[in-house]
Structure formats: structure tokens, C-alpha cells
Amino acid sequence: MLRLTMPYGNSCQFRFLCRSWMQLVMRDILSPYRKEDVDEVMDIVKANGGLEEMHLAFYADKDRPQKGEPWHFWRLEGPGFVWNYRVIPHVHCFVNIAKIA
DSSP states (O other), X not given: OEEEEEEOTTTOSSHHHHHHHHHHHHHHHHTXXXXXXXXXXXXXXXXXXXXXXXXXXXXXXXXXXXXXXXXXXXXXXXXTEEEEEEOSSSOXXXXXXXXXX
């Protein structure tokens, strides 16, 4: 499996753009849920270190049907937060959000 990861945190050269981009990603993936649930998730993310601790990874593996679809599997992860999404051969989505004590 090939992994391309995009950390945000301290290693991002364009910190403002990275933060805006990560906020946009979080807003998009949480958009189908109720506002109170989204607010709770964002509070948990903040309590676990904030968006600065998040990573977005793209994966490609031998199971993809065509070479033109290299990034059919992605994962947004950070302390207490995992959002795993894979669309080939059919949609799989796994979400785990937990406040770290």
C-alpha cells in the first residue's frame, strides 16, 4: 500500500492555508450531521490537541481496478479521531471519535 500523508501541525510551511484547508475538510465531512453533534466533535478535537494534530493520508493499493484511480482510500486521523473512507469496490466508512483523558 502506498501512503501519501499531509500533516498539518508544526511541519506545515503555510500554516494559515493548512488550517483553513483542514477546517474546510472537517466542515465538509461533518456537514450531514446535526449542528449539536458537529459542535461536540469539534470540542473533542480541540480538547485532544486541535486541528494542528490532524493528518490526512491517501492510500493506493493493488485492489484498485484502474491505474487512473490512485487515491481511492483516504484517512483523516489525529488524537482520538479517525475517519476512514474507501470507495472501491464499494463504499466503506469508519468513524471513531473519543475524548482522550
